[in-house]
Amino acid sequence: xITDAQNKxxxxxxxxxxxxxxxxxxxxxGPCGVAVCPxxxxxxxxxxxxxVSIFQVNDLICQAExxxxxxx
Numbered sequence: 113x114i115t116d117a118q119n120k121x122x123x124x125x126x127x128x129x130x131x132x133x134x135x136x137x138x139x140x141x142g143p144c145g146v147a148v149c150p151x152x153x154x155x156x157x158x159x160x161x162x163x164v165s166i167f168q169v170n171d172l173i174c175q176a177e178x179x180x181x182x183x184x
Contacts, residue, residue, distance in 0.1 A: 115143035122146055122156055
């Protein structure tokens, strides 16, 4: 599983490198991190949107956003 910032999406591959699914086009602006929870949910961070999104089988189930303020 990868985040593809250039194409603004997340993509999941098989062990042999074949694409299984991709999503997020129009949802992400700068996806930069991805993790899988023990319950199977997928967490994606978006550095440009300052957001964290939690997905379950390609359906958005929760989104939490936090503003980022650089330190002075």
